[in-house]
Amino acid sequence: MRAAAETAQPFPATEAGAAAAPRPGSVEALVGEVRERLGEEWPPRVYRERILPLRTRAHAVPAAAKNAAVEVQHTLLGIELKVGRRRVSCPDFATARYLSVFARAGLTRVAVPYDITKISRLADELESAWQRTLLLADHLTEGRAPSFRARVRSAALKEVRREIEEAGAGTAVPAFNQNTKQRTPRI
Secondary structure: OHHHHHHOOOOOEOOOOOEOOOOOOOHHHHHHHHHHHHHHHOHHHHHHHHHOOOOEEEEEOOOOOOOOOEEEEEEOOEEEEEEOOEEEEEOOHHHHHHHHHHHHHOOOEEEEEOOOOOHHHHHHHHHHHHHHHHHHHHHHOOOOOHHHHHHHHHHHHHHHHHHHHHHOOOOOOOOOOOOOOOOOOOO
């Protein structure tokens, strides 16, 4: 009996015959693994590297209560972002989608690119990064207790919120280039 226990593998063998890697045990380790696996698609990294270098303006998003629904609505007055019971009028659908990602994260101030032609692409990147973060957190905790899965998911979202808040929302008004002369300088 003792000999059989000593020769048993500590991890179940996979089909290829190799031992499976151990599962990270703590919530912090799993959040770190989510960040590492997403790499350039980690939402705060997308925000820092692709949004903040652009000319942006700070925009306020209504604070979402816990488990508040975030919806983009088409009304007779235009496009609105509804966060819980509060509504924010948006100039276009892309801006509403962009702001909805940050509203889901629970952020209240974010940087919005001044160039509206770039918002749609950035909204796509942020939405896919957001969904991948949630899916990866669920995938890494597969087979665990529901309470542990919920803790990992909320810790990952808390880390996303913290890193984006650290990056900041930029200035309220973007800096404009005051040089408007269109003549070529004479030599």
